[in-house]
Amino acid sequence: MGLFDILKPNKRKNEATRREIEALALGRVKEILNSGYSNYGASRSKKSLIGWRADGGSHKEDIEDNLTILRQRSRDLFMGVPLATGAVKTCRTNVVGGGLLLKSQIDYEAIGISAKEARSLEQKIEREFKLWADSTSCDIERFDNFYELQQLAFLNWLISGDVIVLLPTTERVAMPYDLRIQLIEADRISTPKDKSQDKNIIDGVESNKNGETIAYYICNRHPNSKDLTEKEEWVRVEAYGKNTGRKNVLHLMNRERIGQRRGVPLLAPVIESLKQLGRYTEAELVAAVVSGLLTVFIEKESYSSEPPFGQIVQEEEQVDRYTENSIELGPGAIIDLNEGEKANIVNPGRPNAAFDGFVTAICRQIGAALEIPYELLLKNFNASYSASRAALLEAWKSFRMYREWLAADFCQPIYEEWLTEAVAKGRIEAPGFFGDPLTKKAYCGAEWNGPAQGLLNPTQEVAAAQKRVENGFSTRSKEAKEMNGTDYYKNISQLKQEEELIQEIRKEIPKVEEEQN
Secondary structure (H helix, E strand, C coil), X not given: CCHHHHHHHHHHHHHHHHHHHHHHHXXXXXXXXXXXXXXXXXXXXXXXXXXXXXXXXXXXXXXXXXXXXXXXXXHHHHHHCHHHHHHHHHHHHHHCCCCCEEEECCCHHHHCCCHHHHHHHHHHHHHHHXXXXXXXXXXXXXXXXXXHHHHHHHHHHHHHCEEEEECCECCECCECCCECEEEECHHHECCCHHHCCCCCEECCEEECCCCCEEEEEEECCCCCCCCCCCCCCEEEEECECCCCCCECEEEEECCCCCCCXXXXXXXXXXXXXXXHHHHHHHHHHHHHHHHHCCEEEEEECCCCCCCCCCECCCHHHCCCCCCCCCCCCCCCEEEEEEECCCCCCCCCCCCCCCHHHHHHHHHHHHHHHHCCXXXXXXXXXXXXXXXXXXXXXXXXXXXXXXXXXXXHHHHHHHHHHHHHHHHHCCCCCCCCCCCCHHHHHXXXXXXXXXXXXXCCCHHHHHHHHHHHHHXXXXXXXXXXXXXXXXXXXXXXXXXXXXXXXXXXXXXXXXXXXXXHC
């Protein structure tokens, strides 16, 4: 063996050692020169952050791949945890209430008609729309009217994350309009098994190379359905008509990430908190019930053939009647123990004095995540007028945002489809409707009014509204809508009729008095 062969391994070893030393030195220099976020939120050396591994993926890995379990847990919370049920229903009640009502707002200047003509046409449109919307014929299942479908769609939007709406047409007796609304549950929108490798289809939503949604795949049954008599089959529904550009599918969802294709349930960020709080509440409730049960145990040193006296838990009411060693407590129960047995009762110390304070603290965090102040979440308005009003105002920022989304994504597109059919069938006269898209948009202008916020102090708030109108900061129509959700024009029309009736009665009173005299 030559000298070169002896030195060659040592040379390699020295080279590796040198690289390690340089790497360590470079790491040390980076630690010394730490700047910006690398010394704070992005630090890899701080003990408080060194174990925090947050390797985020794309919207598919972070959201769509987890939606199935998120939906199941969200529904479980809605069905079994009172706080979760209250949060979702509070949103539903304040955003939709009895349903968003149509207020036609034609852009008469764009069409070239007078304000009076526009108002007359608006009233006719609202009357015709009411004929269709008030009837269950608008529902493909013929079960709900348009306003009840709003509630159902929004409730499922919150619980499941999104809802698919189809707009088929079918003829029905005594209904001049053929447009129907078909709601599809989120679980049925899924990728067919033979297309699972198609990268353009994500959780049942197909897009083209530009990212535009072009089709939806709808399964004929729920994936967890126990009915195995029907084979799973998928139907591909194009998002828009090729020739007309008509919306075949309405997708109700709120996107969190760019490129996201499916929606996330409202309760997703607080699922763990709600579940743990539900367990804690249930445990406290059980402990309080056990603490409230007065049960007497009779201990015996020797066998006795005498029957026990007093009330016992009846055998048919026992939960565990087949286990001999099982002893069940009951209100005012007297249990006769066996020879030599003793009962040691652990006092649970309930009710827990700290329960309310702890639950309130957790509810504050949950409410902040859901944009529902805890006062409204718990329906607890024990604070001052100013604090309660501030909480309601903050909540209504969120409610109005959801209402605008529902109106834009559900109510308005359906209304435009209905109005198109009404004009095509000649029930509504709208010259130029099918010519210029700008003219069509002018005819389709509308507002969707829902439940009002309500008044905590009517005297002060009515006076404030009056000042806003007098100074031009608001309108009578807007204030009527904000205060009690009514239509100002219908209000003054009704007031006119009532005033005329009062005047007629006043004229009749002197005649009656003369006849009596």
